[in-house]
Amino acid sequence: MNKTATYTLITGANSGIGYATASNLVAQHKAVILVARNAEKLNMAREQLLLSYPMANILTEITDLGDSADIKQLFSSISQQKINLEGVVHCAGDMLEAPLMMSRDVQIDQQYQIHLKAALLLCQGASKLMLRKKCGSIVLVSSVVAEQGSSGQVVYASMKAAIKGLVTSLAQELGSYNIRVNALAPGVIATPLTAHFDDAKKQQLSQRTALKRLGEGEDIANVAAFLLSSQAAYITGQTIAVDGGLRL
Known part of the structure; x- marks a missing residue:
């Protein structure tokens, strides 16, 4: 570990948007801390x-974000x-797909x-450390459904909508x-979270976007890296849609 380096902590770093973000930052010679609960996948x-x-x-920290003590x-x-x-880039999460009455x-x-809660605790812990240098950038991953809603995803959408108030x-x-x-609100991104969608559903969702394609993890990682950088030094309190024009 290089103690003079400045690190960025990335949750859900073993796959999807988290891994893409880690790859983006490492390619820029940034030091990172990869966080996930599965030791094998993390390594x-x-x-x-x-x-x-x-x-x-690259450092790793095995952490179960479902456990506040962890x-x-x-x-x-x-x-x-x-x-x-x-x-900090908080990417970890899963998507509950069930009607509210069945949840x-x-x-x-x-x-x-x-x-x-994990987002709140991550922000709390990170900000305490960042106060020492009076410098830092926190990026939380929300979702397009936080604003446009989605039948069958009431619980998931509610939690993601709360991220805006936090930010x-x-x-x-x-x-x-x-x-x-700041927060990012991705549209439908081709990650393990959406891997269960069949081809017909993916095609339908693609056609709903202005760009006529699903997003990739790198599309989100690029914007996360920007928000972490000094180029975004005057941007705070924002939730930025990265959805290929899904909400247009």
Whole structure:
């Protein structure tokens, strides 16, 4: 570990948008902390990145974001290692597809924990570390369904919609400390989260976008990397749609 380096923490980093974001940053010679709950998949992601970028500065932290104590332990570990944390991208999550009347309490609790409570605790832990340097950028991944809604995804959409309130309020709290907070609202992205969609559904969703295609993890990663960078130094409190014009 290079203690003089500035690190960006990425959740859900073993696949999908999280992995694409990690790859984007590593390609720019940025130091990253990959976070996921599956140790085997997390290590495979790290090894895959190192194959392409042998000199990359990549740390891993096995963390179950469904466990609040685990999230607090994550930041305790980062603090003990005296890591200079300047960026966070929260990509981890899963998508509950069920009518509200069929959604069980345990499923609602799980969606709340992974999408909203985890985001709150990640922001809390990260901002405490960023206050030391009075510099930082936090990027949370929301969803297009947070604003346009989606039948059969009421619970998921509700949790993602709450991210906007988190971002706009926390941006005001942390702005005077030069810590920026933003969110991305992806459309339908070709990741493991949507891998179960059949070809007909993918084609239908593609045709609903202005660009006539589904998004790729890299489409989201590019915007996340921009928001982390100094080029976005005057952008905070925003939820930016990256949906190929799905909402137009």
